[in-house]
Amino acid sequence: MNNLMREHSVTRLSKFMHRLDPAIATAFACIFLLLIIGSFYSASFLSPEYLLQQLKVASFLGVIATGMMIVVLLGQIDLSVPWSVAVGGMMACAAAAYGPLGEALAIPFGIACGMAIGLSNGIGVAYLRIPSMIITLATNAVAQGLMVVYTGGFSPQDSATFAMRYLATGFLLPGLPNAVLIWAVVGAATVFVLNRTTFGRSVYGIGNRESAAYLSGINTRRIVMIAFIASGALSAFGGALLAGYASKAAQSMGDAYLLPSIAAVVLGGTSILGGKGSYLGTVAGVILITLLQSILSVMQMPEAGRQIIYGVVIIAMLLLYGRSPANRQ
Numbered sequence: 172m173n174n175l176m177r178e179h180s181v182t183r184l185s186k187f188m189h190r191l192d193p194a195i196a197t198a199f200a201c202i203f204l205l206l207i208i209g210s211f212y213s214a215s216f217l218s219p220e221y222l223l224q225q226l227k228v229a230s231f232l233g234v235i236a237t238g239m240m241i242v243v244l245l246g247q248i249d250l251s252v253p254w255s256v257a258v259g260g261m262m263a264c265a266a267a268a269y270g271p272l273g274e275a276l277a278i279p280f281g282i283a284c285g286m287a288i289g290l291s292n293g294i295g296v297a298y299l300r301i302p303s304m305i306i307t308l309a310t311n312a313v314a315q316g317l318m319v320v321y322t323g324g325f326s327p328q329d330s331a332t333f334a335m336r337y338l339a340t341g342f343l344l345p346g347l348p349n350a351v352l353i354w355a356v357v358g359a360a361t362v363f364v365l366n367r368t369t370f371g372r373s374v375y376g377i378g379n380r381e382s383a384a385y386l387s388g389i390n391t392r393r394i395v396m397i398a399f400i401a402s403g404a405l406s407a408f409g410g411a412l413l414a415g416y417a418s419k420a421a422q423s424m425g426d427a428y429l430l431p432s433i434a435a436v437v438l439g440g441t442s443i444l445g446g447k448g449s450y451l452g453t454v455a456g457v458i459l460i461t462l463l464q465s466i467l468s469v470m471q472m473p474e475a476g477r478q479i480i481y482g483v484v485i486i487a488m489l490l491l492y493g494r495s496p497a498n499r500q
Contacts, residue, residue, distance in 0.1 A: 172423060178458075181328045186366075187496060189447055189490045192440045192449065193285075193440070194438070194439065194440025194452060195439060195440050195449070195451060195455055196439070196450040198377070198438050198439055198452065198455035198456055198459050199455050201459055202455065202458055202459050202462060204465060205459065205462040205464065205466060206280055208466060209462065209465065209466050209469070212466065212469045212470070216260060223346075223348070223351075224295060225318065225461055225462060226348075226351055226458070226461075227348040227350050227351055228461055228465075229354075229457050229458055229461035230348070230350035230351050230353065230354035230412075230415055231339075231350065231409055231428075232409075232428060232431055232432060232435060232457050232460065233301060233354040233357070233358070233410055233435075233453075233454065233457045234353065234354055234357055234405055234408060234409040234412065235252060235256060235405060235406050235409040235428050235432050236385065236431075236432040236436055236453055236456070237357055237450075237453065238249060238252075238401055238402030238403070238404070238405030238406050239252065239363050239432045239433060239435075239436050239451070240361075240436045240441055240448065240453045241361070241365075241374065241398045241402060241441075242303070242398055242399060242402045243433075243436050243437075243442075243443060243448070244365075244374050244378045244444065244445055244446065244447075244448055245374060245377050245378050245397075245398055245442050245444065245445050246377070246381075246393075246396075246444050246445025247303035247395070247398075247445070248303050248304055248307065248433070248443075249292065249303065249307050249399065249402045249403075249406075249414055250303075250307040250308045250311055250429065251288055251292060251307040251308070251310045251311040251314065251403070251406075252311075252402075252406050252428055252432055253311060253426050253428065253429050254288075254311045254314035254315045254318065254423060254425055255285050255288050255289070255311075255314065255403050255406035255407055255410070255425065255427035256282050256406050256407065256410035256413065256424060256425030256428055257314075257315075257410060257420070257421075257422060257423070257424050257425040257468045258281075258285060258288065258314050258317075258318060258410065259281040259284060259406060259407025259408060259411050259414075259423070260281065260407075260410035260411055260413055260414035260420035260424055260425075261281075261318055261322075261324060261327050261329075261410075261420040262280055262281045262284040262407075262415075263277040263280060263281030263320075263327060263331070263332075263335060263407075263410070263411040263420070264277070264279055264327060264329035264330060264331055264332075264335075264414050264419060264420045265282040265321075265327070265329050266334045267329060267330065267331065267335075268282070274332045274333070274334070277334070277335065277382070277411070278332075278334065278338075278411050279343065279412075280409070281407050281410065281411040282407050282408050282411070283407075284406050284409070285403040285404050285405075285406055285407020286400050286403050286404045286407070287389050287403070288310055288314055288400065288403040288406075288407075289399045289402055289406075290396070290399070290400050290403070290405060291306075291310050291399040292307050292310050292399040292402075292403065293395060293396030293397070293398070293399035293400055294396060295310075296395055296396075296399060297391070297392040297393070297395040297396045298396075307329060307447065315450030318422060319422070321420065324374020325417065326421060326422065326423070327420050327421070329417055329419070329420070330418060330419050331414045331415045331417075331418050331420070332415075335411055335412070335414055335415030336415045336416075336418060337349065337415070338350070338353060338392070338412060338415055339412045339413070339414075339416040340415065340416060340438050347355055347384070350412060350416070353412070356469075358406070358450055358454065360448055362450045365443050365450065370394065370397065371480060372459055372482045373389045373391075373395060374398060375446055375447075375473060376389060376446075377389065377391050377394060377395065377446075378442075378444075378445025378446030378447070379445070379446035379447075380446075389401050397453045400414060404426075406425070408447045409428070410424065410425060411466030421462060428477060428483065430481040431460050431483070433442075433481075433483060433485060434454060434456070434460055434481045434484050434485050435453060435456035435457045435459070435460045436448070436453055437484070437485050438452075438455070438456035438460065438484060439451070439452025439453040439454070439455050439456035439457075440452040440457055441453065443485075456500070460481075461489070464477070467480070
């Protein structure tokens, strides 16, 4: 009986390893390697407190990268992330200045502003057929200009609400930061939508071949527009959380999240050409990027060096996993 159970366990393990995406397996292997490397630089690197803090920091990137993943699965890209994040944080804090009602609506208002940016991107890509790289970059510049006009070029003076600070730094469950819990909820909802709904299947279908998805009866324009709205909403929500984490918003708060969000998605095995990827891979990519950032910070790597590393990672993963036959038109 013991031998039979042992053989059954080995069989299940071998099937799991066979089904596991090589990119995801590589990402988790790199996470393990970074943990070992980090332990040589700092004795506290493997302590539960430090790892939990890193997971908390990863949660903000995780929420933002979720929206990026949905867009990348379509074979598109969202370069408006930096100012979608900033607009979400700044507008949420701005709403808080209008009394109790403003405080209650601060986070929804910030998310709504992000959705407006995503709607502009979605209309441009889906209906005007403008390349996503161009329209999202232009939208990012417009959002930046509007925020500079709003603040007069100075740092925003509005502070985060209690709810924003509690969501970013509080503990609803003992020992588990709220930010991590929020990322888990966002991730679970994303997994459900991508794997169990018509919208999710349509996203994968459009990413594989948009013309075939259209001929099969999918309203490709509506799906693309909804995906960009979701990306804008999640980026803005991430901005509101970051504002709560820092107690206030800043104009440059989203600049550090564009390349890491793309790198996290690509590192997790989501094809930059669309149609292939899983959320587990994005989770692995987010954790990997966060640990890499931590180690580079300990090593006092300048920001320019970090950006070079992110760019090299994206290029390497594109060469390794971005040219699969499933994505060729």
